[in-house]
Structure formats: C-alpha cells, structure tokens
Amino acid sequence: MKIIATLWNTLKKPPVHISLGVIIIVSFVAGIVFWGGFNTAMEYTNTEEFCVSCHEMEDNVYQELQTTVHWSNRTGVRAICSDCHVPHNWTSKIARKMQASKEVWGAIFGTIDTPEKFEAKRLELAQHEWARFKANGSLECRSCHDYNSMDWDKMSDEARRFMEPAAERDQSCIDCHKGIAHKLPEQMGSEDPMLARLVREATSVSLDEGQRYYSAKSVDLFTDPELTQRAGVLQVATGVNIVDTQGDSVKLEIPAWRKEKGFGRVLYEDFGQNIGSAVLNKDIAQDDALIEVQETDVVDEMTGLPWGRVNVALWAEKGVYLENREALWETAGQTYRDACSVCHTEPAPEHFDANTWPAMFSGMVGFTNMSAGTQELVLKYLQMHSSDYAEGAH
Amino acid sequence: MAEVKNESRAGGKRREWLAFLFVTAVVVPLLTIAVVGGYGFVVWMLQVFVLGPPGHGG
Numbered sequence: 001m002k003i004i005a006t007l008w009n010t011l012k013k014p015p016v017h018i019s020l021g022v023i024i025i026v027s028f029v030a031g032i033v034f035w036g037g038f039n040t041a042m043e044y045t046n047t048e049e050f051c052v053s054c055h056e057m058e059d060n061v062y063q064e065l066q067t068t069v070h071w072s073n074r075t076g077v078r079a080i081c082s083d084c085h086v087p088h089n090w091t092s093k094i095a096r097k098m099q100a101s102k103e104v105w106g107a108i109f110g111t112i113d114t115p116e117k118f119e120a121k122r123l124e125l126a127q128h129e130w131a132r133f134k135a136n137g138s139l140e141c142r143s144c145h146d147y148n149s150m151d152w153d154k155m156s157d158e159a160r161r162f163m164e165p166a167a168e169r170d171q172s173c174i175d176c177h178k179g180i181a182h183k184l185p186e187q188m189g190s191e192d193p194m195l196a197r198l199v200r201e202a203t204s205v206s207l208d209e210g211q212r213y214y215s216a217k218s219v220d221l222f223t224d225p226e227l228t229q230r231a232g233v234l235q236v237a238t239g240v241n242i243v244d245t246q247g248d249s250v251k252l253e254i255p256a257w258r259k260e261k262g263f264g265r266v267l268y269e270d271f272g273q274n275i276g277s278a279v280l281n282k283d284i285a286q287d288d289a290l291i292e293v294q295e296t297d298v299v300d301e302m303t304g305l306p307w308g309r310v311n312v313a314l315w316a317e318k319g320v321y322l323e324n325r326e327a328l329w330e331t332a333g334q335t336y337r338d339a340c341s342v343c344h345t346e347p348a349p350e351h352f353d354a355n356t357w358p359a360m361f362s363g364m365v366g367f368t369n370m371s372a373g374t375q376e377l378v379l380k381y382l383q384m385h386s387s388d389y390a391e392g393a394h
Numbered sequence: 395m396a397e398v399k400n401e402s403r404a405g406g407k408r409r410e411w412l413a414f415l416f417v418t419a420v421v422v423p424l425l426t427i428a429v430v431g432g433y434g435f436v437v438w439m440l441q442v443f444v445l446g447p448p449g450h451g452g
Contacts, residue, residue, distance in 0.1 A: 006409065007413050007416070010406075010409050010410055010413040011413055011417065015410055015414070016406065016410070017406060017407035017410045017411070018410055018411065018414060023414065026414070026415075026418060027418055030418045030419060030422075034422075034423050034426070038426075038427075087448055091433075091434075091437055092437075092448040094430060094431075094433060094434035094437065095434045095435075095437035095438040095441060095448070096434075096438075097434055098431060098434035098435045098437075098438045099438050131447055132447040132448070134447075135446055135447035135448065136447065136448055
C-alpha cells in the first residue's frame with residue numbers, strides 16, 4: 001500500500017529531476033517498442049508454427065491439410081491455418097484471439113487430446129467454422145479467390161457451369177466447398193441419419209415366406225445358410241421374395257433381368273433398364289444350378305443386346321428388409337433435393353430416362369457429400385421415378 | 395533543513411526515475427493489453443449472444 005501511495009505522490013507532481021525532453025524521448029521509444037512487440041506477438045500467434053505447437057492441431061487437422069490442394073499445388077501458393085481461420089480485419093481478429101482462450105482451456109484440460117475425442121467433436125467444430133464462413137460470405141476464402149478474377153474461359157465446362165451462376169448470386173464458397181481442406185465429419189461422409197432410421201426399422205419387420213420385401217441397404221449374398229460362401233451383393237431398394245428361413249438367415253429369390261453378353265454378373269430391375277439390383281460373383285453368375293432362367297434372348301431394340309429374365313436364389317442376413325419402398329423413396333427424394341439444391345435447381349426425376357440418370361448422377365455426385373450407400377439409393381430413386389416409370393411424363 | 399532537502403532530493407530523483415520507468419514499461423503496456431483484450435472479449439461475447447458470427451465486411 002505504502003509503495004502505491006509513494007508512487008502516486010511521485011506521479012501526481014511535475015518531475016523535478018527528469019527533463020521534459022528525456023520523458024518525451026523515453027516515452028516515444030517505449031511506445032515504438034511496445035507497438036512493435038504487440039504486432040510481433042499478434043503475428044506470431046498467426047503463424048502455422050504456433051498453431052501446430054498444440055498436438056491437437058498437429059496430429060489432426062494439420063495432417064489432413066497436407067493431403068489437399070491448399071497444401072501443395074501447381075502454382076506454389078499455400079494457405080496456412082490463419083489464412084482461413086483467423087479474420088483479417090482488426091476487430092474480428094482481436095475478438096478471435098480472445099476466443100482462442102477457449103482453445104487454451106481445451107488444451108489445458110484435454111478436451112480433444114486423443115484422435116477419438118477429436119473425431120467425436122469434429123462435427124461440432126466444423127459446424128462452428130461453417131457458420132462463420134456462412135455469415136461472412138466466405139470472406140477469408142476470398143482474400144485469395146475472387147469471383148471477379150475468375151476467367152470462365154480457362155475453367156473446365158463443368159466447373160464453369162457451377163461457378164458462373166454462383167458468381168452471379170455472390171454465393172458463399174463454403175456452400176459447396178465443404179471438406180476441401182480437412183476431412184468431413186464422419187456423420188456426413190458415411191451415414192445418412194434418415195437412412196439409418198429405416199435400416200433400424202427393418203430389424204423389426206417380420207418376414208413371411210412367399211412374400212415380397214425390399215432391401216433397406218445393400219446386403220451381402222451367400223450360397224449357404226451359414227453365410228460363409230460369398231456370392232455377391234444385393235443392392236439397396238431391391239425387391240426380393242422370401243423363400244426360406246433358417247436361424248438368422250433367409251433365402252431370397254431375386255427376380256431380375258440381365259444382359260446375356262459377357263458373364264451376366266449384374267442383375268437389373270427391369271428389361272432394358274440399367275437399374276442395378278445385384279452384382280454376383282463371376283462363378284455364381286455362370287452357375288446354372290443357382291440361376292433359374294425364365295426368359296431368354298429378348299432383344300433390346302435400342303442397343304441390340306439380348307436380355308434374359310432370371311430368378312436367383314441366395315442366402316442373406318435377416319432384418320434388413322422393408323415391406324415396401326415408399327419410405328426409402330421418400331428419404332432418397334429428400335436427400336436428392338437437399339444435396340442438389342445447394343448449388344442448382346435440381347431437375348425433376350422424370351426429366352430424364354432411367355438409362356440417362358447414371359451418367360448425369362455420377363457427373364454430379366462428387367459435389368455432394370453423399371455416402372456410397374446413399375448414392376446407390378438416390379440413383380435408384382431417380383431411375384425408378386424417371387420418365388420410363390413416371391406416369392404422364394415426357 | 396537543507397540537509398533534509400538534499401537527502402530527499404537524492405531519494406526523489408531515484409523515486410522519480412523508478413516511477414517513470416515502471417509506468418512506461420510495465421503499467422501502461424499491461425493496461426493497453428488489458429484494454430485491447432477486453433475490447434476483443436466484449437466483441438466476442440457480443441458475437442456469441444447478440445451479433446452472431448462476424449458478417450460480410452463487418
């Protein structure tokens with residue numbers, strides 16, 4: 001207390017021993033030193049070296065970045081953490097630095113100090129960044145990438161088809177370009193929650209012999225009820241007749257069409273339509289004991305290929321079949337609309353025919369984060385609701 | 395009287411320099427950091443509760 005009082009007494013009087021000139025110069029120099037030091041510290045906390053000094057960053061996101069185009073590319077320009085994750089204007093930057101106190105807290109108490117903990121939190125963390133990029137129109141991306149500097153003629157037609165309308169709308173980059181510098185959260189990459197719900201529902205559907213059911217996901221097929229000899233894969237939303245039940249296995253009869261050229265490994269939903277039902281192993285597809293031919297040498301006028309109608313009976317696990325496809329189509333339709341409308345108006349399923357959809361779909365699906373299983377279902381939905389099947393369509 | 399004044403003069407010079415350097419090198423920099431940090435913290439809290447994430451050009 002006494003020291004503070006003495007200090008205060010000294011400070012409130014004009015100096016008698018130090019000249020005004022000395023005070024000015026010393027204060028000025030101290031100001032320069034402080035400002036320089038402040039800036040240096042701010043810059044240091046923006047360096048990659050600083051960011052990856054926490055192993056949370058070093059082991060996870062930093063490693064992922066190194067596999068992407070933002071790490072190495074043909075032009076040799078590279079983004080470091082702060083280029084994308086720290087706002088560049090002063091106020092937002094200071095606020096972000098303060099926000100980092102939460103990261104310091106996390107580092108001290110080990111909130112995400114193992115890969116498992118990090119994965120569990122990945123979706124939440126990613127959503128924070130996406131919200132930020134959405135709010136500021138992907139401002140940090142645009143420090144480097146600018147719609148006005150894009151030369152449409154130098155883009156591939158495919159890229160241009162999306163970038164030009166996006167530029168017109170001044171669309172936020174992150175709307176389409178999620179997961180380009182780090183891995184997408186697993187929940188988005190692997191499983192659609194609505195689809196997962198249907199698969200769960202299927203576990204409680206009781207199967208009656210002689211009835212028709214539909215697969216809620218792709219199912220492995222076997223030649224024996226013990227499910228040891230693999231025969232192929234039944235695709236999602238494929239109609240099957242239950243012919244036998246044994247323990248946890250069911251014998252399925254898959255009515256299908258196939259091309260009578262080649263090995264006939266792929267089974268299709270309908271004559272002349274490339275709508276996948278199942279894929280068989282080569283030896284199975286050639287095995288006359290397993291494949292019961294119903295019709296043969298039916299020629300498709302469009303391609304001149306002979307098709308045959310077959311029944312294939314194979315074993316598979318129980319509990320993955322639904323009584324009808326309505327819920328599957330509903331989920332697929334919702335997913336289709338959600339995923340595609342992010343970037344463009346999605347065409348109605350009946351806008352194309354069943355054999356056009358696969359090429360259309362595979363050209364586009366890379367822009368979405370649908371999992372392989374979801375892709376399979378959505379494509380089948382589109383084909384089964386294409387102009388070949390829709391009533392009154394063109 | 396003069397001796398006392400001389401004594402306090404020498405001590406006064408020391409005190410004055412100490413006070414001057416302490417304030418310029420320690421107190422003011424700390425205050426500045428606290429003010430800037432406090433400003434950042436207030437903006438952060440406003441973003442969390444009122445403003446939402448920093449917007450386009452904001």
